[in-house]
Amino acid sequence: MSKKVSLFATCVADMFFPQAAESAYRLLRRQGLRVDFPKDQICCGQPSFNSGYVDESAKVAKELLYAFEDTDYVISPSGSCTAMVRDNYPILFKNDPKHLAMAKDFASRLYEFSEFFVKVLGVKNVGAKYKAKVTYHHSCHMSRLLRVKDAPIDLITNIEGIEYIELPENQDCCGFGGTFSVKMADISNAMLNEKIENVMSTGADILVGSDLSCLMNISGGLSRKGYKIETMHVAELLDRGLRG
């Protein structure tokens, strides 16, 4: 593939989990792709959009549209940021024809990490080897809005040496929900506690996910409770399995 592939790291990965974006980058490179990182990118605008602040979101979202104007594929290690562009940019720019057109074009080139590997590249096995017991958190935006449910599981279960255990009640939200986690902190925490019980019931060594914000929430709760279980993005697990 000689097309130009760009990485959209997302602000959460950029600020808090750069290693996840780095792993995604290495995996894309291993597929023989030329990968670049347009430096004007920041954030998709989701935090303000989900709180009802449309103008503020449009301001942030426009920067992203211009940052990726000139690429063939954009890959993001985040289900929710991808869903934000696909589902909510048309709402955000409905009265702004110029940016609406740009947003539609951007959405047609944007893929979530696992989705890109399985649906576009046709790669379910990256050739990684790693011995660990793993469970997976299906983020709501991944499974319900993007309808990407099997792709990350395919990538994980094809790692040689992985024992995959399905997370009970895996359809339930972890309680993050952006500002929901602070606005409705008590409810959010009750949801998180149920998620943590389910995660711990699997006996897994690693909790894998496709959305760093959900992982930030779950790992924050796990570490506060003193549970020793690693949390990481799918790309990080694959990368680890390739680096040995």
Next chain:
Amino acid sequence: MTKSDFHDRVSEALQDDFLRGAVKRATNRLRTGRVNQLKTLVDFQEWRERAQAIRSHTILHLDQYLETFTNKVEENGGNVHWALTAEEAVAHIHRICKDKSAKSVVKSKSMVSEELHLNHHLEKDDIEVVETDLGEYIIQLANQTPSHIIVPAIHHTRESVSDLFSEVAGERLPAETPALTAFARKVLRQKFLDAEVGITGCNFAIAETGSVVLFTNEGNGRMVNSLPDTQIVIMGMERILPSFIELDTMLNLLPRSATGQKITTYVSVLNGPRKQNEADGAKELHVVIVDNGRSRILGSKYQEVLNCIRCGSCLNVCPVYRQIGGHAYGWVYPGPIGAVITPLLDGLEKWGELPYASSLCAACWDACPVKIPLHEKLLELRKDKVKYSGNAAEKMAFGMYARAFSSQTQYALLKKVGRKAQIPWVRDGKIRGGLPAPISEWTKTRDFPALAKKSFHERWRELKRGDN
């Protein structure tokens, strides 16, 4: 941050382990039943799309279908009463009961009557009102309101029901379902025979024939609409379908989505009062069509929510409802549908927090048999809330966010300053507390990650160099 009534109700619910256990067990049973039962439909998504099209078409032509329905009911010998407000609806029902010198009224489940506080108004006038749906009867004895659209006593267990019934019985009843239902049956049987007026809700009204259709599981609905001489049906103005052909789709989807049943035990169809040559049925039929805020939703960006068929499946899959139950929502309709329609029917000024009682996980939309995008409607409500009564501090915070996250220079500076500022609070790459609100809400129960030593933007140059 001052705590509101909503937050108080949530705190109360979260501390009630009994309630949370009961709700979790019941919703688990209902949502598993739903998933299993939907497999018996060849293509659920196709059914949903058909159902969505039927409901959207009906709501778009609501005036026309309501007119046809009204004419047909009158042709069949029934009476139709229009109520713009809850007060008007109560007045109609009150007048009918007075005309019949009613002392006793039996009811079969109607959520709309909860909107009207009907029981309270009738009881004030010394008219006894008895709820005959088992769940409704339980909460009536407990002096509560429903906490679920179709399973109103979802927050009760056999043990708590046994306590309530034992008090009425004057003796200790065992906490066993057969004994408890037998007791309710015995008490209610006499009530059916004594009542002058029967009041039911309405699952669907059929425009073409002027019929009212009720889905029930206990048989009490049939008693209510056949034993008393006067029958009152209360229906929300949106509960209409063009004909029996469209009912077929709803009949396949509603019970499956609600309780995981292929079909409810009883499907009753009322075609007007008893005719001259007929042996039984009510002698008089009154249909009260209630607006109570619904027409304000018509033609607005929220019109789709009138498609709701009140199956309650959004409640059963909602992780928020699962934790706090129905009463915390504060009004008649709980769960995701409640978080949307309560502010629409009763005012966003009063119910401005409800649209935020969701993590926007979209499980409700995924489960909805008529495909209402409830998560999107919640977002619309948040937008409206911000527009009309925004919080100044929050607005300022998002203004700052928008400036910092739309300029590479400011964003880089923010990360740089943040990394220095966080130092006193960081232990092992985590922040355990000490930050100002709203992040302190997070760190009460969860660790917050420290900003990475080098952001990905800063790492990029090295990565690129390593590759070449």
